[in-house]
Amino acid sequence: MAETSNRIVVIGAGFGGLEAAMRLGNSAARVTVVDQRNHHLFQPLLYQVATALLATSEIAWPIRHLLRRYRNIEVLLGTVVGVDKDVKTVLLEDGAVLPFDQLVIATGARHAYFGHDEWEPFAPGLKTLEDATTLRRRILTAFERAEREKDPARRAAWLTFVIVGGGPTGVELAGTIAELARNTLPGDFRNFDPADARVLLVEAGPRVLAAFRPELSDYAAKALARLGVEVLAGQAVTDVSSGKVALGERVIAAETVIWAAGVQASPAAAWLGLPPADRAGRVKVEPDLSVPGYPDIFVIGDTAMVMSEGRPVPGVAPAAKQQGRHVGATLLARLAGDRTPRPFRYRDQGSLATIGRKAAVVDFGWIRFRGGLAWWLWGIAHIFFLIGVRNRLAVALSWLWIHTTGSRSARLITQRDIAQRDPAAEDG
Amino acid sequence: MAETSNRIVVIGAGFGGLEAAMRLGNSAARVTVVDQRNHHLFQPLLYQVATALLATSEIAWPIRHLLRRYRNIEVLLGTVVGVDKDVKTVLLEDGAVLPFDQLVIATGARHAYFGHDEWEPFAPGLKTLEDATTLRRRILTAFERAEREKDPARRAAWLTFVIVGGGPTGVELAGTIAELARNTLPGDFRNFDPADARVLLVEAGPRVLAAFRPELSDYAAKALARLGVEVLAGQAVTDVSSGKVALGERVIAAETVIWAAGVQASPAAAWLGLPPADRAGRVKVEPDLSVPGYPDIFVIGDTAMVMSEGRPVPGVAPAAKQQGRHVGATLLARLAGDRTPRPFRYRDQGSLATIGRKAAVVDFGWIRFRGGLAWWLWGIAHIFFLIGVRNRLAVALSWLWIHTTGSRSARLITQRDIAQRDPAAEDG
Structure with a gap:
C-alpha cells in the first residue's frame, strides 16, 4: 500500500484513546491524537477534587507529555465537529481537516438528564x-x-x-x-x-x-x-x-x-450519520469494535455500545482501556498486513467503590x-x-x-x- | 465602656489582615473578618501557579480554617462596598451592615495600567x-x-x-x-x-x-x-x-x-470618602496607621501609604504582616484601656527574588x-x-x-x- 495508508487519527485521550495511541507508539503508523482538552483525566478520582480532597493537578496530566516519547504521535488540541466517513476526514471546529486511513473515536460520555x-x-x-x-x-x-x-x-x-x-x-x-x-x-x-x-x-x-x-x-x-x-x-x-x-x-x-x-454518549453517532443504538446515544459496533460497513472506523469506550459474550460491556474505565488496547493491537496487525477481524472480549476485573x-x-x-x-x-x-x-x-x-x-x-x-x-x- | 465597644471588623485576610486578626485571637474583642474570597493566598508564589510549577491548593488556605481556634473570631465571605466612618458601619454588597467599634482595612492592591x-x-x-x-x-x-x-x-x-x-x-x-x-x-x-x-x-x-x-x-x-x-x-x-x-x-x-x-490600591479611599494620597490610590495614615481624624479606623498593607523613619514603607508581604501585628497590638492595648498612640516602625527584613x-x-x-x-x-x-x-x-x-x-x-x-x-x- 501507499505511504499514506497508515494515517491513524484517534479522537479523545481518555482511558480508551490513550491506550490505543500508546499501543501504536513508535510503530510505522503516523498517529494524530485530537482532544479538546490538553489533559488526560483520571475520572475515577474526580469526586475527590469536587469534595476538596485532592488538587486538580493530582489527577490530570498533559496528554502530549504522556505521549512525548512516541515520535510518530502528534497531539492536537482541537474540537471535532464532524467526520466524513466516506472521504475519510475529521473536521475540526476551526476549519482544519484531518485525513485518516483508520480512525478511532473514543470521545466518552457526559451525564444525562433523561430529556430534562x-x-x-x-x-x-x-x-x-x-x-x-x-x-x-x-x-x-x-x-x-x-x-x-x-x-x-x-x-x-x-x-x-x-x-x-x-x-x-x-x-x-x-x-x-x-x-x-x-x-x-x-x-x-x-x-x-x-x-x-x-x-x-x-x-x-x-x-x-x-x-x-x-x-x-x-x-x-x-x-x-x-x-x-x-x-x-x-x-x-x-x-x-x-x-x-x-x-x-x-x-x-x-x-x-x-x-x-445517567449517561449521554458524545455525538459520535451524529458525526457518523448513524442512528444512535440506544437512549444514551451510543454507536453500535461490530464484534471487532468497528462501525458496521466501515471497517476502518472504530468506536470504543463510553461512546460505543459493545457486546461481549452476549452481554453489554459496562461503561467503566477498565473496559475502555481494554477496548483501546484491543483496537491498538488490531491496527498494529493491519500495519503488518493482517486484516483478520479480531473480536473484542471483555474481561471483568471486578468493581470497587468507596464509602468515605x-x-x-x-x-x-x-x-x-x-x-x-x-x-x-x-x-x-x-x-x-x-x-x-x-x-x-x-x-x-x-x-x-x-x-x-x-x-x-x-x-x-x-x-x-x-x-x-x-x-x-x-x-x- | 459598654460591652459593644469591642466589636472589631477586619476587612481582608491577606498578610496584614490575617496577622491583625490572629493577634486579636482569644482576646475580649469580638472580631469579624470579612473577605470576598474564602482563602488566604500566599501571593509571593503565585507566579509558580501561573507557570505550572505549583497547584493552586499548595499556596492557598481557607481563611476560616486558619482562624478556627479563635472562638472570638467570625469569618464572613462577603464583598465590602462601603464604610460609614461616622456611623461606624461596614456595608456589604448583599445589603448586610456590620457595625464596628474599631475597623482594620487591609484590602491590598491590584496591578495598575497607568490610565490604560x-x-x-x-x-x-x-x-x-x-x-x-x-x-x-x-x-x-x-x-x-x-x-x-x-x-x-x-x-x-x-x-x-x-x-x-x-x-x-x-x-x-x-x-x-x-x-x-x-x-x-x-x-x-x-x-x-x-x-x-x-x-x-x-x-x-x-x-x-x-x-x-x-x-x-x-x-x-x-x-x-x-x-x-x-x-x-x-x-x-x-x-x-x-x-x-x-x-x-x-x-x-x-x-x-x-x-x-504598577499598583492600584483597593478602593478603600473611596469607601472612606478620602482623597487618594498618591497615584496608586492609597490612603494616607497617621504614624499609628489610623486614618487622620478617625483614630478607630486603621488602614494597613498595600492599601495604605505608610511612612517609617521618613521613608515610604514598600508594598511587600513582610511590611503588611508587620503592620497587621502592630495594629493587632494597638487594639489589644486599647482593650486593656490604653489608648496611647503607638507609631509603627518598619523593620526591613531584606529582599529576595529568584531567577529560574x-x-x-x-x-x-x-x-x-x-x-x-x-x-x-x-x-x-x-x-x-x-x-x-x-x-x-x-x-x-x-x-x-x-x-x-x-x-x-x-x-x-x-x-x-x-x-x-x-x-x-x-x-x-
Whole structure:
C-alpha cells in the first residue's frame, strides 16, 4: 500500500484513546491524537477534587507529555465537529481537516438528564475538571451562605445536599460530603454546626451500587447511614429547580443538588450519520469494535455500545482501556498486513467503590469483600493506576494527611466571583 | 465602656489582615473578618501557579480554617462596598451592615495600567488564584496554538512572551517561562522547538529589580540572559492590543503579554470618602496607621501609604504582616484601656527574588548574596513561611521533583473551553 495508508487519527485521550495511541507508539503508523482538552483525566478520582480532597493537578496530566516519547504521535488540541466517513476526514471546529486511513473515536460520555436538560443549571454533573471545581465551589459556598443566613429554613436549605444517582460516583460523593460536614468543617463556623448538614442520596432503582451484588449494596447503604447519609432508594427525581428537588409529592428544599445519574454518549453517532443504538446515544459496533460497513472506523469506550459474550460491556474505565488496547493491537496487525477481524472480549476485573475514608466494597467475582481492608485495597489500586511517580507520591501524601488529620487541603472557592451568589444564574 | 465597644471588623485576610486578626485571637474583642474570597493566598508564589510549577491548593488556605481556634473570631465571605466612618458601619454588597467599634482595612492592591485599562484584556496581571490559572491557560495554550500554526510569523507570535515590569514578579515570571520553554516542554511538540520561544522582560526604569542594589540587578539581568530572557530596560510600553505590544516605535508581535507593573490600591479611599494620597490610590495614615481624624479606623498593607523613619514603607508581604501585628497590638492595648498612640516602625527584613530554579538574589542590608546558595535560602524561607505542615511537605515535594526531573506537574488548561480561542475575546 501507499505511504499514506497508515494515517491513524484517534479522537479523545481518555482511558480508551490513550491506550490505543500508546499501543501504536513508535510503530510505522503516523498517529494524530485530537482532544479538546490538553489533559488526560483520571475520572475515577474526580469526586475527590469536587469534595476538596485532592488538587486538580493530582489527577490530570498533559496528554502530549504522556505521549512525548512516541515520535510518530502528534497531539492536537482541537474540537471535532464532524467526520466524513466516506472521504475519510475529521473536521475540526476551526476549519482544519484531518485525513485518516483508520480512525478511532473514543470521545466518552457526559451525564444525562433523561430529556430534562433544563435541570442541569440546578443539578450540575461531574465529568471534567471544570465540573469538579464548579461543584467544589458550590459545596463550599453553601456552607459559607449558611454561616451568613439568619432564617433557619433558608439555612437548612443551604445545608441540604442532594445527590441524584446511587452508582459509584453518587455513593462516593455522598460519603465524602458527609465526612466533609462531620469531620473536616466542625469548628470552622460560628453560627451553625456543620454536622447538622443533611446529605441525601436519591436512587431511582431499588438499591445503591446496582452493579454490585445485593449484599455489597446493603453494606454500602449501611456504611452510608453510619456516615449520616440518608439513602432514598426506589425514588425518582421528578423535578429540579432553583433550591428544590421534587421526588413525586415530596419536595426537598436543597440549594446544592448534584447529578450523578445517567449517561449521554458524545455525538459520535451524529458525526457518523448513524442512528444512535440506544437512549444514551451510543454507536453500535461490530464484534471487532468497528462501525458496521466501515471497517476502518472504530468506536470504543463510553461512546460505543459493545457486546461481549452476549452481554453489554459496562461503561467503566477498565473496559475502555481494554477496548483501546484491543483496537491498538488490531491496527498494529493491519500495519503488518493482517486484516483478520479480531473480536473484542471483555474481561471483568471486578468493581470497587468507596464509602468515605474507612469503608469500601470490592467485588472481583471470585471474591468479594468490604470494610477497612477493601478501603486499603481501593486506595492502593487507585494510586497504582495514577500516572507517574510524582502523582502517586502526591496523592498518597494527600490521603495520608486527610486520613490522619481529617483536614482537607483543597478547600478553594475559585473561578467565579463571590458576588455571583445565585447558583442558578451562573450556569443558566 | 459598654460591652459593644469591642466589636472589631477586619476587612481582608491577606498578610496584614490575617496577622491583625490572629493577634486579636482569644482576646475580649469580638472580631469579624470579612473577605470576598474564602482563602488566604500566599501571593509571593503565585507566579509558580501561573507557570505550572505549583497547584493552586499548595499556596492557598481557607481563611476560616486558619482562624478556627479563635472562638472570638467570625469569618464572613462577603464583598465590602462601603464604610460609614461616622456611623461606624461596614456595608456589604448583599445589603448586610456590620457595625464596628474599631475597623482594620487591609484590602491590598491590584496591578495598575497607568490610565490604560483598555490594555488589561491583552495583558492580564497576577494577583489572585484566578489570575494565575488564567495566565497558566494562556501560556500553555500559546504553545498549543504554535503546534497547530503553519504560518511561521504567526507561530513566532504565539511563541513570544512579553512580561511588562521588571520587579520581582516580572523577573520570576520571565525566568520560569524561559525554563518552561527550554527545560520542560522540549520533546512534547512535533512542529516546532519550544526552546525557540522568546521571552522578553520590559522595564521602563533603567534596571530590573530596582528595589535591590545595582550589583544584584546586574546579576539578575545576567542570570535572565543565561536563561534566554531578553531584558529590555529603559523601555516603556506605549500600547498593547491583540497580539501586539508597542515600545514607542518598536512593535513586537506577541500573543502572550503579562502585566507585572504598577499598583492600584483597593478602593478603600473611596469607601472612606478620602482623597487618594498618591497615584496608586492609597490612603494616607497617621504614624499609628489610623486614618487622620478617625483614630478607630486603621488602614494597613498595600492599601495604605505608610511612612517609617521618613521613608515610604514598600508594598511587600513582610511590611503588611508587620503592620497587621502592630495594629493587632494597638487594639489589644486599647482593650486593656490604653489608648496611647503607638507609631509603627518598619523593620526591613531584606529582599529576595529568584531567577529560574538555580539563581536568586538576596539582600539583607548587612549582607547580600546571589547564585545557588541564595536560591536555596529563598526556597527554605518560602517553605518556612507557607502555612501548615502539609503544604510545606507538598511544596517541598513539588520543588524537589521539578528540580530533579525538570517536569512540571500542573500543566493544566482549565476554566474556559478550548473552543474559546481568541485570547482577547475571553476577557473583553
